[in-house]
Amino acid sequence: MRADNRAKGGAILFETGVEFAVWSQHAAEIQLCLFDETGNKEFARLPMAREDGHVHRLFVDGLKEGTRYGFRADGIYAPENGLWFDPSKLLVDPYAKQLDRPFRHDPRLGVFGEDTQNLMPKAMVTRDTKVTLEKPLFEPGGFIYEVAVKPFTILHPDIPETQRGTVAALAHPSVIAHLKRIGVDAVELMPITAWIDERHLPPLELANGWGYNPVAFMALDPRLVPGGMAELRDTVAKLRAEGIGVILDLVFNHTGESDRYGTTLSLRGLDNLSFFRHQPERPGELVNDTGTGNTVACDHPYIRQLVIDSLRHFVLGAGVDGFRFDLAPVLGRTANGFEAQGGSLSAILDDDVLSDRIMIAEPWDIGPGGYQLGNFPAPFLEWNDRTRDDIRCYWRCDDWKTGPLATALAGSSDIFSRNGGTATRSVNFLAAHDGFTLKDLVSYSHKHNEANGEENRDGHSENHSWNNGIEGETRYPDIIKKRRDDLKALISTLFASRGSIMLTAGDEGGRTQRGNNNAYCQDNEITWVDWKALDEELIAHTAFVVALRKRFSVFSESGFFDGDGDVEWISPSGNPMTIGEWETANFSTLGMLLTTRDGDSRREVRLAVLFNRSDRAHDFLLPAPDTAVWRLLSASGNSRKLGGTVTVPPRSVIFCVGN
Known part of the structure; x- marks a missing residue:
């Protein structure tokens, strides 16, 4: 029976036991570590057999669903040569689908010879449950609502306290009522897979509240999704029943293991040389096209399959509409640079389960040739920062912005007509999780990131913002009115543009982050949506323009204008x-x-x-x-x-x- 499903990774549950598999080319040996139901006591350490193709495999009789496990990989420890094998490090299975606890940063996770068994989450054996697949609810031209799960729900007065801050809270009747009121077609959930804090945050008593620092690509973070896949599946179903799709924001471009001085948690300890990009002829030097310390080698056959299997997992197991890819050019990077028709991007679009899903690229990274707006293969939708900046600059009254505004309103044909394109693939937005909130855009001329502990050096300095006369919060009625008028104008402009539309949760009601434009590390009131403080007039205006967008077909159509009366x-x-x-x-x-x-x-x-x-x-x-x-x-x-x-x-x- 086990021969029917010879996976290259993960734990497969059978009637008589569990088969474990993990891929590593350079490890001398990999051991399977089994833990009791608390996840704290190891009761077995078993060598895995190496097969052809560098798969290490072991079947263990008698194991059941819920078994907790991890791996240890032995081999050469020579970081200067890209080899990080350290059997003292307990490693999370890259194919783990559930973890028994969140990741917590600890300096010992990166110290050679320091056993990390008591510091690491344990993977859990799960039984896959598949949904009946339906056509995605979201269609290009619709309205995407970007949601950070905890900040969006943690202060909501109607949600039970035990549910606040979780994915399940998104299905609360009050939340659904708000989403339907403003006409949301799909919620785009910022990362809900397991992540770890960056190492500089704990000493500052800060924490990553956004999740863009993943370790496991499939396992949901227990802090946000304590009920695991069942909770996600139930929430997706309840939102779908109300006509609202779900898009997951996933991070495949790097892992939280970071740079040379980072931690050994999973991919690094299993086969750093294979799974990450390194400088040519300098295997000890990690490529940093992501700005996070490492770059995942998405063109490696194992990583490519891991990405595909992760996407299939969320479609088949939860029925999500699609995905947004953080720093998406990394998915198309090879040793020769970005390749739009490369193996990994093509594999995503060609997969039989994924072919009808919505795919959205953040089309830039910081590596060579990293700005790829307009160059992703159709039908990828792409975040359009050109439209973002042109609309901002128009309303800031910059010169020479009338033409760029018209181009943005028309769907950016100058960008998306490349390679014979006849329709826009633009995702138009004015503010996102990264940067000023929409209200802060009209309230601050400069960033104010002092709370991040980096002396305001972090975050973008050019935000194309303005403050309407006073920097920051004010009680002057005339300035408050000017800011509200500007917000209405910006929201109207956004929803009058051709393409898909994205608005970040709370921006429809004038939420503020006090001028912080890099608030990833502020898991506190700076980023938490204060529902009682939202501006009802702005919410009503947003609902109005979204309703107009749905009423008049011209806005959601994707073809470029031909100028013949349209x-x-x-x-x-x-x-x-x-x-x-x-x-x-x-x-x-x-x-x-x-x-x-x-x-x-x-x-x-x-x-x-x-x-x-x-x-x-x-x-x-x-x-x-x-x-x-x-x-x-x-x-x-x-x-x-x-x-x-x-x-x-x-x-x-x-x-x-x-x-």
Whole structure:
């Protein structure tokens, strides 16, 4: 029976026992360590048999589901040659699907000869449960809501305290009601797989609250998902029942074992030379294309299969809609650089389970040729930082930004038409977990990361932000109003753009991180969403523009405009923008006239989206629609008839429909 499933990694449960397998080319020997039900007492240490293909395998009779285990790998310890074998280190199975406890950083995890048995989580033997696969709910053009599970739910007043901060809390009726109110199509969960703190954080009494420092690619972190895959599966099912998909943000580009002075937890101890990139002819020097100390060799056949198996695990075991890949160029890196049609990216798209899932790339890393926006193979969607910066700079009133704004609104055809592309694959966003919150974008001209313990040296210095007159929090009503107006304008612009849309949880209500634009290490009130402090007017405005996006088909369509009646760019005169107006450095207005299907009337209509970034009102002359009259659309639900002219208030975006 065991011959039916000869896996290269993991623990496979059979009726009579468990088969363990792990891959290592350079280890002299690998031992299986078995622990009692507490995970604290080792009761067996068994040598594994090496097979052809560098797989080490062992079947142990009588073991059951829930058995706790780890590996020890022996061999040459010569870090200068890329070899880190140290049998004193207990290692987590790269294929572990459940851990009995979270990772906790301890300096001894990186000291040669220091036994780490009592410092390490133990993998647990699990029984796979498969869901009935359904088509992903999320479709390109929809609204993605980026969620950090703990910060989003830990202060929610309606969620039971025992459930706050967990994946299960996302299925609470109050959370679902909020998601549906603002029209979320899919939640994108920031990393929920097991991670470890960076070594500099514990001395600062800080902790990684984002999870972008993984150790195990499949095992869920017990702090966020104490119920394991069953909890994730149940939450996905409950969200799907409400029409909301789930996308997982996964990190395959590096591990928390870090650089030369880091820890030995899993891949490093099993076969560092095979699993990570090293400088050519300097095997002891790790490549740092990620900025975290190491870079996973995603083109290695074992790692490639581990990535594929991890993705399949979450689709088959929980039914997720798709994935967002952190620093995704690493998935396409080979010894020759980034290859869009390389083996790992192609393997993901070609897999029979994964082929219909949503795939989203963060299309940059810090290595050579690391900026790859627009170069990922279709149907990958890509985070578009160009759109982010152009919209920010437009509303900051930078010069020469009218043309870039129009390009962003139209889906960035200049980027995504490469290689014969005919449709946008852009994920448009204005703020994400990394950087200022949307409110901080209009409240701070400079980053304020002092709480991170690095003397404000960390984080991006150029945020294309502005403070509306005072740096940080204020009680001045006029400045509060200006900031709210700017936030409304930014949100309106974002949801009026062609492509998929992403908003970070809490930004619809004006959450703040007090100017911290690198808050990964602030697992506290700095990042936790204060539900009682959210701005109801902003939430209502967000719900309004999302509803408009769903009502008018033009926004969620992905094909590029052809200019044959589908879009027209107008100035306040109502006439097409002239070359002179496009080339006016500080031109402060823009009109976008669209031909679209109206989901309410089920007829083809004209829709005008009018932008005014100046500090004074501007009148727009609207062309006569083919039918009768223009109406101004508002969050109140009332549409007001207009004459031939409409006044666009200062610092605002308005929507008018001709019907």
